[in-house]
Amino acid sequence: MATHSLFLLPGDGIGTxxxxxxxxxxxxxxxxxxxxxxxxxxxxxxxxxxxxxxxxTDEDTEKAKAADAVIFGAVGGPKWDDVPYEHRPEAALLRxxxxxxxxxxxxxxxxxxxxxxxxxLKRELVEGLDILIVRELTGGVYFGEPKTITDxxxxxxxxxxxxxxxxxxxxxIARVAFDLARTRNNKVHSADKKNxxxxxxxxxxxxxxxxxxxxxxxxxxxxxxxxxxxxxxxxKQFDVMVTDNLFGDILSDVAAMLTGSxxxxxxxxxxxxxxxxxKRKAFYEPVHGSAPDIAGKGIANPIAMIASVAMALRYxxxxxxxxxxxxxxxxxxxxxxxxxxxxxxxxxxTVGTEEMGAAILAKL
Amino acid sequence: MATHSLFLLPGDGIGTxxxxxxxxxxxxxxxxxxxxxxxxxxxxxxxxxxxxxxxxTDEDTEKAKAADAVIFGAVGGPKWDDVPYEHRPEAALLRxxxxxxxxxxxxxxxxxxxxxxxxxLKRELVEGLDILIVRELTGGVYFGEPKTITDxxxxxxxxxxxxxxxxxxxxxIARVAFDLARTRNNKVHSADKKNxxxxxxxxxxxxxxxxxxxxxxxxxxxxxxxxxxxxxxxxKQFDVMVTDNLFGDILSDVAAMLTGSxxxxxxxxxxxxxxxxxKRKAFYEPVHGSAPDIAGKGIANPIAMIASVAMALRYxxxxxxxxxxxxxxxxxxxxxxxxxxxxxxxxxxTVGTEEMGAAILAKL
Ligand SMILES: CC(C)[C@H](C(=O)O)[C@@H](O)C(=O)O
Ligand SMILES: CC(C)[C@H](C(=O)O)[C@@H](O)C(=O)O
Numbered sequence: 076m077a078t079h080s081l082f083l084l085p086g087d088g089i090g091t092x093x094x095x096x097x098x099x100x101x102x103x104x105x106x107x108x109x110x111x112x113x114x115x116x117x118x119x120x121x122x123x124x125x126x127x128x129x130x131x132t133d134e135d136t137e138k139a140k141a142a143d144a145v146i147f148g149a150v151g152g153p154k155w156d157d158v159p160y161e162h163r164p165e166a167a168l169l170r171x172x173x174x175x176x177x178x179x180x181x182x183x184x185x186x187x188x189x190x191x192x193x194x195x196l197k198r199e200l201v202e203g204l205d206i207l208i209v210r211e212l213t214g215g216v217y218f219g220e221p222k223t224i225t226d227x228x229x230x231x232x233x234x235x236x237x238x239x240x241x242x243x244x245x246x247x248i249a250r251v252a253f254d255l256a257r258t259r260n261n262k263v264h265s266a267d268k269k270n271x272x273x274x275x276x277x278x279x280x281x282x283x284x285x286x287x288x289x290x291x292x293x294x295x296x297x298x299x300x301x302x303x304x305x306x307x308x309x310x311k312q313f314d315v316m317v318t319d320n321l322f323g324d325i326l327s328d329v330a331a332m333l334t335g336s337x338x339x340x341x342x343x344x345x346x347x348x349x350x351x352x353x354k355r356k357a358f359y360e361p362v363h364g365s366a367p368d369i370a371g372k373g374i375a376n377p378i379a380m381i382a383s384v385a386m387a388l389r390y391x392x393x394x395x396x397x398x399x400x401x402x403x404x405x406x407x408x409x410x411x412x413x414x415x416x417x418x419x420x421x422x423x424x425t426v427g428t429e430e431m432g433a434a435i436l437a438k439l
Numbered sequence: 440m441a442t443h444s445l446f447l448l449p450g451d452g453i454g455t456x457x458x459x460x461x462x463x464x465x466x467x468x469x470x471x472x473x474x475x476x477x478x479x480x481x482x483x484x485x486x487x488x489x490x491x492x493x494x495x496t497d498e499d500t501e502k503a504k505a506a507d508a509v510i511f512g513a514v515g516g517p518k519w520d521d522v523p524y525e526h527r528p529e530a531a532l533l534r535x536x537x538x539x540x541x542x543x544x545x546x547x548x549x550x551x552x553x554x555x556x557x558x559x560l561k562r563e564l565v566e567g568l569d570i571l572i573v574r575e576l577t578g579g580v581y582f583g584e585p586k587t588i589t590d591x592x593x594x595x596x597x598x599x600x601x602x603x604x605x606x607x608x609x610x611x612i613a614r615v616a617f618d619l620a621r622t623r624n625n626k627v628h629s630a631d632k633k634n635x636x637x638x639x640x641x642x643x644x645x646x647x648x649x650x651x652x653x654x655x656x657x658x659x660x661x662x663x664x665x666x667x668x669x670x671x672x673x674x675k676q677f678d679v680m681v682t683d684n685l686f687g688d689i690l691s692d693v694a695a696m697l698t699g700s701x702x703x704x705x706x707x708x709x710x711x712x713x714x715x716x717x718k719r720k721a722f723y724e725p726v727h728g729s730a731p732d733i734a735g736k737g738i739a740n741p742i743a744m745i746a747s748v749a750m751a752l753r754y755x756x757x758x759x760x761x762x763x764x765x766x767x768x769x770x771x772x773x774x775x776x777x778x779x780x781x782x783x784x785x786x787x788x789t790v791g792t793e794e795m796g797a798a799i800l801a802k803l
Contacts, residue, residue, distance in 0.1 A: 227606075232605065234602075234604050234641035235603050235638070236602040237600075238599065238602065239599050240598050242595035268688070270515075271533070272598075273598045273599065299688075301692070303689045303690075303693045304693065324664045325663060325664050325667045328664045329667050329668065
């Protein structure tokens with residue numbers, strides 16, 4: 076039996092194309108005996124809906140929960156704009172996050188030096204940028220109940236969403252952020268809207284409490300609206316930023332976009348270590364989406380997807396060396412001047428998905 | 440009796456300093472018989488708390504509701520970090536918004552040509568930028584109930600905030616956005632998280648319904664996280680963006696920051712026209728905050744505050760010509776090379792609050 080199991084969910088759009096490059100990578104690391112992965116694959120999002128009329132089947136959900144790590148592509152596309160709400164492609168993602176209980180979403184925003192000019196920000200503001208957004212992923216307004224639309228007597232409707240946080244949910248995500256800050260620059264910004272939201276008040280109270288256990292880490296409070304502004308004004312002031320599910324959704328996208336490297340950024344979503352085995356459920360996916368506009372053309376950038384595998388090696392399997400090797404291979408290929416269409420530059424060679432995947436593999 | 444009444448609420452920090460320049464302006468327009476304003480002033484935020492132990496008194500709230508327009512400075516500062524939650528400075532703003540029922544918050548994000556280099560974005564991406572964010576201001580998670588922190592039996596706490604929207608609230612803000620788009624470039628982006636939030640689903644449904652009454656206006660749906668990204672990537676793709684209270688808070692701050700002109704941007708918050716008189720309650724304030732770090736030094740930029748008065752002339756009193764004159768005076772002073780500290784540039788003259796206010800007045 077293989078030592079580690081990976082469950083691959085390519086999803087929709089470019090998800091399926093970039094996952095092929097992951098499969099090639101794993102085949103190679105296995106054949107070199109650098110890893111001993113068993114892989115299985117399932118359907119998620121629109122592709123699952125087309126076959127099973129649900130965004131993800133119970134069976135695939137169970138497989139995801141049983142795997143040592145899930146490698147996820149991306150879901151969604153205009154084709155499924157009119158499917159019933161509970162079966163929309165995103166529902167696969169939300170179900171997996173919740174059932175796998177992967178509450179800690181790590182979204183690094185790194186500016187690859189070779190790509191600093193691709194940022195819409197001035198080069199000096201983003202060159203060398205390295206922020207880690209730690210987003211709470213299984214609570215807040217994404218999952219709180221009631222979450223309803225009701226018909227009113229006057230013929231109108233009322234929609235309700237509920238943001239709920241309990242102490243333990245904030246405590247555990249704060250600890251993840253502080254622990255990670257210790258491996259970086261010892262600085263955490265905690266973002267909320269405590270001036271308006273009670274969940275923000277509790278968020279701030281709990282984070283400050285946890286902060287007492289990390290006297291060596293600088294803790295700053297920042298309002299979420301100001302955080303968005305400051306990310307645009309001067310992103311390098313940040314090291315780790317911890318925030319709730321909804322603010323994390325927006326702030327991590329802003330941070331990712333700043334880098335000019337959106338097609339390059341991976342993410343990890345981690346659960347709590349199992350008390351018996353010490354293993355934590357884990358889910359890896361690129362920050363970018365399914366890009367229906369370029370799907371099927373063989374031009375998607377596979378780097379974020381490949382970097383997600385590197386993150387898996389690092390966080391789930393402790394294979395730091397191999398992870399670093401893959402990350403270095405990505406940098407080397409960029410330095411060689413290879414670019415996919417999304418990061419195309421004058422005087423650089425534009426290649427397709429396969430060619431980029433092969434070039435990275437060749438560096439290894 | 441004067442024709443129009445203004446109620447001035449300078450607030451805290453630089454609010455009081457920049458309001459002095461407003462008073463000088465009004466004194467001048469009155470003396471030139473360009474306007475016939477009566478003015479009264481009150482306390483809001485920390486300054487009200489220091490005197491009355493509330494963020495705003497009932498009496499001042501009533502005055503605000505009775506006035507033809509409220510001109511508001513800014514509230515808050517570290518001095519009041521520990522006042523009881525219900526009396527924190529921001530509570531003044533929230534109470535006024537709710538009781539005046541000023542549901543339509545217009546936040547223009549304009550890049551003054553003279554300041555394009557002050558943006559953190561590359562010049563070509565922001566030069567000529569002119570976006571109008573239309574933010575719903577009296578609903579959503581800011582005011583929905585329950586909004587509580589409760590003690591749980593296990594010694595932990597649970598915090599709840601509630602996002603609520605009814606059809607009529609979305610309908611009326613959508614109409615404001617479409618009407619304004621008609622005076623601009625006939626394009627509306629409506630931002631929500633309908634892939635996760637039921638309020639987003641209703642939001643989108645109602646906005647699309649209203650859109651049918653505005654066949655001449657292009658309507659685009661955009662997810663709020665993508666909207667934040669696209670604002671950073673290519674802000675000039677937007678004309679009018681309509682969104683809810685919380686997303687509007689964040690997206691309007693991002694848009695404002697892009698321009699490099701944060702200290703220059705005014706905002707208007709408008710109610711529904713009174714069926715009898717046609718008058719709508721109105722509240723004008725700069726987009727920037729109370730800037731406690733520079734308060735009391737006489738160096739704050741009064742332009743956003745003065746531009747807020749111009750907005751009042753335009754939206755509350757139909758004095759388009761005078762409004763334009765003031766806006767032109769601001770541009771002229773910038774072209775002359777005058778700058779306050781926040782927008783200081785090499786080879787430009789840095790002046791204080793009073794000097795900037797006087798220079799604008801001199802141009803009139
Ligand atoms: C697809 C969507 C449900 C998801 C989210 O809102 O969390 C996405 O935007 C993300 O950030 O992973
Ligand atoms: C001060 C605060 C309550 C307010 C808000 O969140 O609305 C501010 O950020 C704003 O945008 O006017």
